[in-house]
Amino acid sequence: MKQTFEVVNVKCGGCASTLKSKLKDQFGDVDVDLDVTPRKITLDIDDSQIEQLTKALRKLGYPLTTDEMGLLEGTTAKAKSFVSCAVGKMNES
Numbered sequence: 001m002k003q004t005f006e007v008v009n010v011k012c013g014g015c016a017s018t019l020k021s022k023l024k025d026q027f028g029d030v031d032v033d034l035d036v037t038p039r040k041i042t043l044d045i046d047d048s049q050i051e052q053l054t055k056a057l058r059k060l061g062y063p064l065t066t067d068e069m070g071l072l073e074g075t076t077a078k079a080k081s082f083v084s085c086a087v088g089k090m091n092e093s
Contacts, residue, residue, distance in 0.1 A: 010039035
């Protein structure tokens, strides 16, 4: 079933590229909406996979807006998102 989730730390096309490429194998095609804030991703996902998606997004530095994290985790996620963004920009070229 298609579901949409709000994510944080997504700033640009590089971030979107990383999300699409890193999540594709496990979750299929991912649509990233860069025209709204907070950013939204839409994908075909079962409710049973949401915890896996949450973990995958956190690992990439793009947690869900509903993902409760402490200060250290939030800061770490932001740092990871900068790296993921840079990788995504290099892969866009």
